[in-house]
Amino acid sequence: GESVGLHLPTLSVQEGDNSIINCAYSNSASDYFIWYKQESGKGPQFIIDIRSNMDKRQGQRVTVLLNKTVKHLSLQIAATQPGDSAVYFCAERTRDNYGQNFVFGPGTRLSVLP
């Protein structure tokens, strides 16, 4: 039978423009969030993280925004470069009496146009 893969939303941006990648998370009790970048044939690479007691955090060319009211996370990449082309996905972390659990989003494919 035909294999049905995960349909990833795609964002295409012009080189030099800013990119905004969005993620909706599911659990209001999540206390920690991470953005990962995954290039073809490689494992995920940490980009930036944010704790639930913050609403914004900046790194080098990247900014993460957290809106707990609507359970929304976004990653902003400034001056997007060809090397930024990859799949980006978010992760939320929750804890309970049994330990911690990470739930990952399906990802967004970022394509940088020359």
Added chain:
Amino acid sequence: ETGVTQTPRHLVMGMTNKKSLKCEQHLGHNAMYWYKQSAKKPLELMFVYNFKEQTENNSVPSRFSPECPNSSHLFLHLHTLQPEDSALYLCASSQEGGVGDTQYFGPGTRLTVL
């Protein structure tokens, strides 16, 4: 060089075979993780080890058996797998497995079950 290596990079096995995946981290971390990344689902956490003790088992079938002999090495023993187990298996490590603890991923083992 991410500091987390995985072998083999590719593995094809039959449903009656027994094989093992190996992960080694050179970062001095104390927590190690196994993840499954398939074409049909987002990244899924399978097992977590903190200081060689298993702290998470996210309802993973018993045909997957993890082993953590020391803080630097993690194995995933496979037996009587099913074709739907075909996926990319990723290993990650972090300092202590707590909040704000960045996970570093290996390149993954691409597993195909015939």
